Amino acid sequence: MKRYAVLTGDIVDFTSLNNRRREELIGDTDDVLKNWVPRPEDAAIFRGDSFQVLFEELDLAIIRSIQVICWFKKQATQANPMLSTRVSLGIGGLAFKGKTVLDSDGEAFHLSGRNFDQMEGGELLRIITGDEKQDERLAVLLMFMNLVISQWTPSQAEVIYWVLEDQNATQEKIAGRLNIFQSGIAKRLKIAHWKEMEKAIKYIAKELQKV
Template sequence: MNRQAEKEVSPLKQVAVITGDIINSQTSEEGEGWLPALQDYLSKFGESPRDWQVFRGDSFQVIIEEPEKALLFAIGLKAVIKHFKKLDVRMAIGIGQVRTRADQALQSNGEAFVNSGRMFDSLKKQTLAVKTPWQDFDKAINLFLKLALLTMDDWSETSAEVVAASLEKPGATQKEIADLLSIPQSRVSERLSRAGYDAITDTERYYRESVTKRLQQGE
Protein backbone atom coordinates (compact mmCIF):
# COMPACT_ATOMS: atom_id res chain seq x y z
CA MET A 1 0.00 0.00 0.00
CA ASN A 2 1.19 3.48 -0.83
CA ARG A 3 1.22 5.26 2.51
CA GLN A 4 1.33 8.60 0.77
CA ALA A 5 -2.07 7.80 -0.78
CA GLU A 6 -3.70 7.70 2.64
CA LYS A 7 -5.59 10.76 3.71
CA GLU A 8 -6.39 11.71 7.26
CA VAL A 9 -10.04 12.67 7.60
CA SER A 10 -11.59 15.17 10.00
CA PRO A 11 -12.45 13.28 13.21
CA LEU A 12 -15.94 14.79 13.04
CA LYS A 13 -16.65 13.18 9.66
CA GLN A 14 -19.08 10.26 9.99
CA VAL A 15 -19.77 7.72 7.28
CA ALA A 16 -21.52 4.39 6.92
CA VAL A 17 -19.58 1.27 6.02
CA ILE A 18 -21.40 -1.83 4.80
CA THR A 19 -19.68 -5.19 4.99
CA GLY A 20 -21.45 -8.08 3.31
CA ASP A 21 -21.36 -11.36 1.47
CA ILE A 22 -23.55 -13.30 -0.93
CA ILE A 23 -25.40 -16.24 0.58
CA ASN A 24 -25.39 -19.48 -1.47
CA SER A 25 -23.10 -17.97 -4.11
CA GLN A 26 -21.14 -21.21 -4.46
CA THR A 27 -24.25 -23.28 -5.17
CA SER A 28 -26.08 -20.80 -7.40
CA GLU A 29 -27.86 -22.46 -10.34
CA GLU A 30 -27.17 -19.29 -12.36
CA GLY A 31 -23.39 -19.45 -12.05
CA GLU A 32 -21.81 -16.08 -11.33
CA GLY A 33 -24.42 -14.02 -13.17
CA TRP A 34 -25.03 -12.24 -9.88
CA LEU A 35 -21.49 -10.79 -9.80
CA PRO A 36 -21.99 -8.23 -12.62
CA ALA A 37 -25.29 -7.24 -10.99
CA LEU A 38 -23.51 -6.69 -7.66
CA GLN A 39 -20.71 -4.69 -9.25
CA ASP A 40 -23.15 -2.59 -11.28
CA TYR A 41 -25.15 -1.75 -8.15
CA LEU A 42 -22.05 -0.87 -6.14
CA SER A 43 -20.74 1.33 -8.95
CA LYS A 44 -23.76 3.61 -8.56
CA PHE A 45 -22.43 4.66 -5.16
CA GLY A 46 -18.80 5.33 -5.97
CA GLU A 47 -15.69 4.06 -7.64
CA SER A 48 -13.73 0.89 -7.00
CA PRO A 49 -11.43 0.33 -5.21
CA ARG A 50 -11.58 3.62 -3.25
CA ASP A 51 -15.29 3.52 -2.38
CA TRP A 52 -16.03 -0.20 -2.68
CA GLN A 53 -14.34 -3.53 -3.19
CA VAL A 54 -15.37 -7.10 -3.85
CA PHE A 55 -13.03 -9.61 -2.20
CA ARG A 56 -12.79 -13.35 -1.53
CA GLY A 57 -15.05 -13.87 -4.54
CA ASP A 58 -18.38 -13.13 -2.89
CA SER A 59 -17.69 -10.61 -0.10
CA PHE A 60 -17.74 -6.84 -0.38
CA GLN A 61 -17.28 -3.61 1.51
CA VAL A 62 -18.66 -0.23 0.52
CA ILE A 63 -18.30 3.22 2.05
CA ILE A 64 -21.44 5.38 2.04
CA GLU A 65 -20.53 9.04 2.50
CA GLU A 66 -24.08 9.92 3.59
CA PRO A 67 -24.86 7.52 6.47
CA GLU A 68 -28.58 8.30 6.37
CA LYS A 69 -28.78 6.58 2.96
CA ALA A 70 -27.12 3.34 4.01
CA LEU A 71 -30.27 1.37 4.79
CA LEU A 72 -31.84 2.34 1.47
CA PHE A 73 -28.66 1.09 -0.20
CA ALA A 74 -28.85 -2.20 1.70
CA ILE A 75 -32.53 -2.83 0.96
CA GLY A 76 -31.96 -2.06 -2.71
CA LEU A 77 -29.00 -4.44 -2.91
CA LYS A 78 -30.98 -7.19 -1.22
CA ALA A 79 -33.70 -6.78 -3.83
CA VAL A 80 -31.13 -6.92 -6.66
CA ILE A 81 -29.49 -10.10 -5.33
CA LYS A 82 -32.73 -11.90 -4.45
CA HIS A 83 -33.78 -11.51 -8.07
CA PHE A 84 -31.39 -14.46 -8.58
CA LYS A 85 -32.88 -17.80 -7.58
CA LYS A 86 -31.94 -19.04 -4.09
CA LEU A 87 -29.46 -16.21 -3.49
CA ASP A 88 -29.51 -13.71 -0.65
CA VAL A 89 -27.11 -11.20 0.87
CA ARG A 90 -25.90 -10.73 4.44
CA MET A 91 -24.94 -7.18 5.45
CA ALA A 92 -23.83 -5.17 8.46
CA ILE A 93 -24.12 -1.38 8.45
CA GLY A 94 -21.64 0.42 10.66
CA ILE A 95 -21.80 4.16 11.30
CA GLY A 96 -19.01 6.14 12.90
CA GLN A 97 -16.04 8.38 12.38
CA VAL A 98 -13.55 7.56 9.66
CA ARG A 99 -9.91 8.15 10.52
CA THR A 100 -8.15 7.35 7.25
CA ARG A 101 -9.35 7.09 3.66
CA ALA A 102 -6.92 5.03 1.58
CA ASP A 103 -6.94 4.35 -2.14
CA GLN A 104 -8.61 1.03 -1.34
CA ALA A 105 -11.75 0.78 0.77
CA LEU A 106 -10.46 -2.29 2.60
CA GLN A 107 -7.39 -0.37 3.76
CA SER A 108 -9.32 2.59 5.16
CA ASN A 109 -10.03 2.60 8.88
CA GLY A 110 -11.91 4.19 11.72
CA GLU A 111 -14.92 3.66 13.97
CA ALA A 112 -17.33 3.03 11.09
CA PHE A 113 -15.18 0.16 9.79
CA VAL A 114 -14.85 -1.37 13.24
CA ASN A 115 -18.60 -1.15 13.86
CA SER A 116 -19.41 -2.72 10.50
CA GLY A 117 -16.86 -5.51 10.84
CA ARG A 118 -17.82 -6.46 14.38
CA MET A 119 -21.51 -6.46 13.58
CA PHE A 120 -20.92 -8.57 10.48
CA ASP A 121 -18.92 -11.11 12.48
CA SER A 122 -21.79 -11.38 14.97
CA LEU A 123 -24.45 -12.04 12.35
CA LYS A 124 -25.92 -15.51 12.57
CA LYS A 125 -29.42 -16.06 11.25
CA GLN A 126 -30.18 -12.36 10.80
CA THR A 127 -29.15 -11.09 7.36
CA LEU A 128 -29.10 -7.34 8.06
CA ALA A 129 -28.16 -5.36 11.16
CA VAL A 130 -26.88 -1.95 12.20
CA LYS A 131 -24.24 -0.77 14.69
CA THR A 132 -23.80 2.93 15.40
CA PRO A 133 -22.45 5.14 18.22
CA TRP A 134 -26.05 5.41 19.50
CA GLN A 135 -27.02 2.32 21.51
CA ASP A 136 -30.67 3.31 22.01
CA PHE A 137 -31.07 3.75 18.25
CA ASP A 138 -29.35 0.41 17.55
CA LYS A 139 -31.77 -1.39 19.82
CA ALA A 140 -34.81 0.09 18.07
CA ILE A 141 -33.68 -0.18 14.45
CA ASN A 142 -32.41 -3.75 14.83
CA LEU A 143 -35.75 -4.80 16.28
CA PHE A 144 -37.55 -3.18 13.33
CA LEU A 145 -35.17 -4.87 10.90
CA LYS A 146 -35.63 -8.24 12.56
CA LEU A 147 -39.37 -7.95 11.96
CA ALA A 148 -38.93 -6.63 8.40
CA LEU A 149 -36.60 -9.50 7.52
CA LEU A 150 -39.36 -12.00 8.23
CA THR A 151 -40.77 -10.77 4.92
CA MET A 152 -37.64 -9.60 3.10
CA ASP A 153 -35.80 -12.90 3.49
CA ASP A 154 -38.73 -14.63 1.77
CA TRP A 155 -38.98 -12.32 -1.25
CA SER A 156 -39.54 -14.27 -4.44
CA GLU A 157 -37.51 -13.39 -7.53
CA THR A 158 -40.49 -11.56 -9.03
CA SER A 159 -41.24 -9.59 -5.86
CA ALA A 160 -37.56 -8.66 -5.52
CA GLU A 161 -37.52 -7.41 -9.11
CA VAL A 162 -40.48 -5.09 -8.49
CA VAL A 163 -39.02 -3.83 -5.20
CA ALA A 164 -35.67 -3.09 -6.87
CA ALA A 165 -37.36 -1.17 -9.68
CA SER A 166 -39.55 0.79 -7.25
CA LEU A 167 -36.57 1.79 -5.09
CA GLU A 168 -34.54 2.81 -8.11
CA LYS A 169 -37.35 5.05 -9.36
CA PRO A 170 -39.02 6.31 -6.14
CA GLY A 171 -41.21 8.86 -7.93
CA ALA A 172 -42.55 6.42 -10.53
CA THR A 173 -46.17 5.32 -10.56
CA GLN A 174 -47.10 1.65 -10.48
CA LYS A 175 -48.08 1.94 -14.13
CA GLU A 176 -44.62 3.26 -14.99
CA ILE A 177 -43.00 0.40 -13.05
CA ALA A 178 -45.28 -2.04 -14.86
CA ASP A 179 -44.29 -0.61 -18.25
CA LEU A 180 -40.61 -0.77 -17.28
CA LEU A 181 -40.88 -4.45 -16.36
CA SER A 182 -43.38 -5.32 -19.10
CA ILE A 183 -45.95 -6.72 -16.68
CA PRO A 184 -49.57 -5.76 -15.87
CA GLN A 185 -50.01 -2.96 -13.33
CA SER A 186 -52.04 -5.31 -11.13
CA ARG A 187 -48.95 -7.52 -10.77
CA VAL A 188 -46.89 -4.58 -9.51
CA SER A 189 -49.44 -3.81 -6.80
CA GLU A 190 -49.76 -7.47 -5.87
CA ARG A 191 -46.01 -8.09 -5.65
CA LEU A 192 -45.30 -4.92 -3.65
CA SER A 193 -48.02 -5.89 -1.20
CA ARG A 194 -46.64 -9.41 -0.87
CA ALA A 195 -43.16 -7.97 -0.37
CA GLY A 196 -44.32 -5.80 2.54
CA TYR A 197 -43.10 -2.76 0.65
CA ASP A 198 -44.96 -0.10 2.65
CA ALA A 199 -43.78 -1.38 6.03
CA ILE A 200 -40.22 -1.77 4.78
CA THR A 201 -40.10 1.76 3.38
CA ASP A 202 -41.52 3.02 6.68
CA THR A 203 -38.60 1.34 8.46
CA GLU A 204 -36.17 2.91 6.01
CA ARG A 205 -37.73 6.33 6.58
CA TYR A 206 -37.42 5.93 10.37
CA TYR A 207 -33.74 5.01 9.96
CA ARG A 208 -33.05 7.91 7.58
CA GLU A 209 -34.80 10.54 9.69
CA SER A 210 -33.27 9.29 12.95
CA VAL A 211 -29.72 9.20 11.60
CA THR A 212 -30.10 12.59 9.92
CA LYS A 213 -31.33 14.15 13.19
CA ARG A 214 -28.50 12.69 15.25
CA LEU A 215 -25.88 13.78 12.75
CA GLN A 216 -27.28 17.30 12.67
CA GLN A 217 -27.22 17.45 16.45
CA GLY A 218 -23.62 16.27 16.43
CA GLU A 219 -24.28 13.33 18.70
Protein backbone atom coordinates in the same frame (compact mmCIF):
# COMPACT_ATOMS: atom_id res chain seq x y z
CA MET B 1 -17.18 14.91 13.22
CA LYS B 2 -18.66 13.76 9.93
CA ARG B 3 -20.12 10.28 10.04
CA TYR B 4 -20.12 7.72 7.26
CA ALA B 5 -21.88 4.44 6.59
CA VAL B 6 -19.98 1.29 5.69
CA LEU B 7 -21.90 -1.62 4.20
CA THR B 8 -20.28 -5.03 4.54
CA GLY B 9 -21.92 -8.09 3.03
CA ASP B 10 -21.49 -11.48 1.45
CA ILE B 11 -23.36 -13.62 -1.05
CA VAL B 12 -25.31 -16.46 0.53
CA ASP B 13 -25.23 -19.78 -1.37
CA PHE B 14 -22.72 -18.38 -3.84
CA THR B 15 -20.88 -21.71 -4.18
CA SER B 16 -24.03 -23.44 -5.43
CA LEU B 17 -23.75 -21.46 -8.69
CA ASN B 18 -21.78 -22.84 -11.59
CA ASN B 19 -18.53 -21.13 -12.57
CA ARG B 20 -20.03 -19.14 -15.43
CA ARG B 21 -22.94 -17.86 -13.34
CA ARG B 22 -20.61 -16.90 -10.48
CA GLU B 23 -18.46 -14.88 -12.87
CA GLU B 24 -21.50 -13.12 -14.37
CA LEU B 25 -22.98 -12.35 -10.96
CA ILE B 26 -19.75 -10.89 -9.60
CA GLY B 27 -19.30 -8.71 -12.68
CA ASP B 28 -22.88 -7.44 -12.60
CA THR B 29 -22.78 -6.85 -8.84
CA ASP B 30 -19.53 -4.91 -9.12
CA ASP B 31 -21.14 -2.63 -11.73
CA VAL B 32 -24.20 -2.06 -9.53
CA LEU B 33 -22.22 -1.24 -6.39
CA LYS B 34 -19.84 1.12 -8.16
CA ASN B 35 -22.79 2.91 -9.75
CA TRP B 36 -24.15 3.68 -6.28
CA VAL B 37 -21.19 5.80 -5.15
CA PRO B 38 -19.63 8.98 -6.61
CA ARG B 39 -16.16 7.43 -6.41
CA PRO B 40 -16.07 3.89 -7.87
CA GLU B 41 -13.15 3.04 -5.59
CA ASP B 42 -15.54 3.28 -2.62
CA ALA B 43 -17.16 -0.02 -3.62
CA ALA B 44 -15.34 -3.33 -3.93
CA ILE B 45 -15.82 -7.08 -4.06
CA PHE B 46 -13.22 -9.16 -2.25
CA ARG B 47 -12.58 -12.80 -1.31
CA GLY B 48 -14.81 -13.78 -4.21
CA ASP B 49 -18.17 -13.51 -2.49
CA SER B 50 -17.83 -10.55 -0.09
CA PHE B 51 -18.33 -6.84 -0.75
CA GLN B 52 -17.95 -3.49 0.97
CA VAL B 53 -19.29 -0.03 0.14
CA LEU B 54 -18.59 3.35 1.74
CA PHE B 55 -21.44 5.88 1.76
CA GLU B 56 -21.29 9.54 2.76
CA GLU B 57 -25.09 9.90 2.87
CA LEU B 58 -26.59 7.94 5.75
CA ASP B 59 -30.16 7.97 4.44
CA LEU B 60 -28.95 6.61 1.11
CA ALA B 61 -27.02 3.85 2.87
CA ILE B 62 -30.14 2.29 4.41
CA ILE B 63 -31.90 2.40 1.05
CA ARG B 64 -28.98 0.69 -0.68
CA SER B 65 -28.80 -1.90 2.10
CA ILE B 66 -32.35 -3.02 1.37
CA GLN B 67 -31.76 -2.74 -2.34
CA VAL B 68 -28.67 -4.95 -2.37
CA ILE B 69 -30.65 -7.64 -0.56
CA CYS B 70 -33.25 -7.36 -3.33
CA TRP B 71 -30.50 -7.46 -5.95
CA PHE B 72 -29.50 -10.96 -4.92
CA LYS B 73 -32.97 -12.21 -4.00
CA LYS B 74 -34.37 -11.31 -7.40
CA GLN B 75 -31.78 -13.53 -9.06
CA ALA B 76 -32.66 -16.67 -7.17
CA THR B 77 -33.89 -19.50 -9.40
CA GLN B 78 -35.35 -22.97 -8.95
CA ALA B 79 -31.82 -24.32 -9.28
CA ASN B 80 -30.47 -21.83 -6.71
CA PRO B 81 -33.45 -20.85 -4.53
CA MET B 82 -31.37 -19.81 -1.52
CA LEU B 83 -29.30 -17.16 -3.31
CA SER B 84 -29.33 -14.10 -1.06
CA THR B 85 -27.05 -11.87 0.99
CA ARG B 86 -26.33 -10.68 4.54
CA VAL B 87 -25.60 -7.02 5.19
CA SER B 88 -24.08 -5.21 8.16
CA LEU B 89 -24.26 -1.41 8.12
CA GLY B 90 -21.87 0.44 10.43
CA ILE B 91 -22.32 4.15 11.16
CA GLY B 92 -19.37 6.17 12.45
CA GLY B 93 -16.34 8.29 11.70
CA LEU B 94 -13.38 7.56 9.43
CA ALA B 95 -9.75 7.54 10.49
CA PHE B 96 -8.67 7.87 6.87
CA LYS B 97 -9.91 7.21 3.35
CA GLY B 98 -7.48 5.18 1.27
CA LYS B 99 -7.19 4.69 -2.47
CA THR B 100 -10.04 2.18 -2.27
CA VAL B 101 -12.67 1.25 0.29
CA LEU B 102 -10.53 -1.76 1.25
CA ASP B 103 -7.62 0.54 2.15
CA SER B 104 -9.75 2.82 4.34
CA ASP B 105 -10.23 2.57 8.09
CA GLY B 106 -12.17 4.01 11.00
CA GLU B 107 -15.05 3.45 13.41
CA ALA B 108 -17.62 2.86 10.67
CA PHE B 109 -15.48 0.06 9.23
CA HIS B 110 -14.89 -1.52 12.63
CA LEU B 111 -18.59 -1.49 13.54
CA SER B 112 -19.64 -2.85 10.17
CA GLY B 113 -17.07 -5.64 10.02
CA ARG B 114 -17.29 -6.69 13.67
CA ASN B 115 -21.07 -6.93 13.62
CA PHE B 116 -21.10 -8.71 10.29
CA ASP B 117 -19.05 -11.48 11.90
CA GLN B 118 -21.65 -11.67 14.70
CA MET B 119 -24.72 -11.93 12.49
CA GLU B 120 -26.97 -14.86 13.34
CA GLY B 121 -28.56 -17.39 11.02
CA GLY B 122 -31.49 -15.92 9.13
CA GLU B 123 -30.44 -12.35 9.88
CA LEU B 124 -30.36 -10.37 6.64
CA LEU B 125 -29.70 -6.82 7.86
CA ARG B 126 -28.00 -5.41 10.94
CA ILE B 127 -27.35 -1.71 11.65
CA ILE B 128 -24.90 -0.52 14.31
CA THR B 129 -24.27 3.10 15.26
CA GLY B 130 -22.21 2.71 18.42
CA ASP B 131 -24.95 4.41 20.44
CA GLU B 132 -26.27 1.68 22.76
CA LYS B 133 -29.81 3.00 23.16
CA GLN B 134 -30.09 3.78 19.47
CA ASP B 135 -28.85 0.33 18.53
CA GLU B 136 -31.36 -1.34 20.86
CA ARG B 137 -34.26 0.51 19.20
CA LEU B 138 -33.02 -0.34 15.74
CA ALA B 139 -32.47 -3.98 16.67
CA VAL B 140 -36.11 -4.41 17.70
CA LEU B 141 -37.36 -2.85 14.45
CA LEU B 142 -34.91 -4.86 12.37
CA MET B 143 -36.12 -8.13 13.88
CA PHE B 144 -39.49 -7.53 12.25
CA MET B 145 -38.01 -6.13 9.05
CA ASN B 146 -35.81 -9.19 8.64
CA LEU B 147 -38.84 -11.45 9.07
CA VAL B 148 -40.69 -9.60 6.32
CA ILE B 149 -37.73 -9.39 3.93
CA SER B 150 -36.96 -13.10 4.36
CA GLN B 151 -40.41 -13.85 2.90
CA TRP B 152 -39.95 -11.80 -0.26
CA THR B 153 -40.05 -13.83 -3.45
CA PRO B 154 -37.68 -13.11 -6.36
CA SER B 155 -40.49 -11.33 -8.22
CA GLN B 156 -41.36 -9.16 -5.21
CA ALA B 157 -37.69 -8.35 -4.62
CA GLU B 158 -37.33 -7.38 -8.28
CA VAL B 159 -40.13 -4.82 -8.03
CA ILE B 160 -38.80 -3.37 -4.77
CA TYR B 161 -35.31 -3.16 -6.27
CA TRP B 162 -36.60 -0.89 -9.01
CA VAL B 163 -38.80 1.10 -6.63
CA LEU B 164 -35.66 1.91 -4.61
CA GLU B 165 -33.55 2.54 -7.69
CA ASP B 166 -35.86 5.34 -8.83
CA GLN B 167 -38.17 6.47 -6.06
CA ASN B 168 -39.87 8.93 -8.42
CA ALA B 169 -40.82 6.18 -10.86
CA THR B 170 -44.52 5.38 -11.15
CA GLN B 171 -45.85 1.86 -10.96
CA GLU B 172 -46.67 2.16 -14.66
CA LYS B 173 -43.04 2.93 -15.47
CA ILE B 174 -41.78 -0.03 -13.44
CA ALA B 175 -44.41 -2.25 -15.06
CA GLY B 176 -43.13 -1.21 -18.47
CA ARG B 177 -39.57 -2.03 -17.47
CA LEU B 178 -40.57 -5.50 -16.26
CA ASN B 179 -43.08 -6.05 -19.07
CA ILE B 180 -46.00 -6.78 -16.75
CA PHE B 181 -49.26 -5.02 -15.92
CA GLN B 182 -49.36 -2.18 -13.37
CA SER B 183 -51.78 -4.26 -11.32
CA GLY B 184 -49.08 -6.90 -11.04
CA ILE B 185 -46.69 -4.33 -9.55
CA ALA B 186 -49.30 -3.22 -7.03
CA LYS B 187 -50.07 -6.81 -6.05
CA ARG B 188 -46.42 -7.70 -5.47
CA LEU B 189 -45.85 -4.61 -3.35
CA LYS B 190 -48.94 -5.29 -1.26
CA ILE B 191 -48.05 -8.92 -0.57
CA ALA B 192 -44.49 -7.85 0.30
CA HIS B 193 -45.89 -5.37 2.88
CA TRP B 194 -44.00 -2.61 1.10
CA LYS B 195 -46.15 0.20 2.52
CA GLU B 196 -45.12 -0.76 6.05
CA MET B 197 -41.52 -1.48 5.06
CA GLU B 198 -41.18 1.91 3.39
CA LYS B 199 -42.25 3.63 6.62
CA ALA B 200 -39.67 1.61 8.56
CA ILE B 201 -36.91 2.61 6.14
CA LYS B 202 -37.81 6.30 6.42
CA TYR B 203 -37.87 6.00 10.22
CA ILE B 204 -34.39 4.46 10.28
CA ALA B 205 -33.09 7.14 7.92
CA LYS B 206 -34.29 9.84 10.33
CA GLU B 207 -32.91 7.99 13.34
CA LEU B 208 -29.46 7.75 11.80
CA GLN B 209 -29.33 11.51 11.45
CA LYS B 210 -29.77 11.87 15.24
CA VAL B 211 -26.72 9.93 16.38
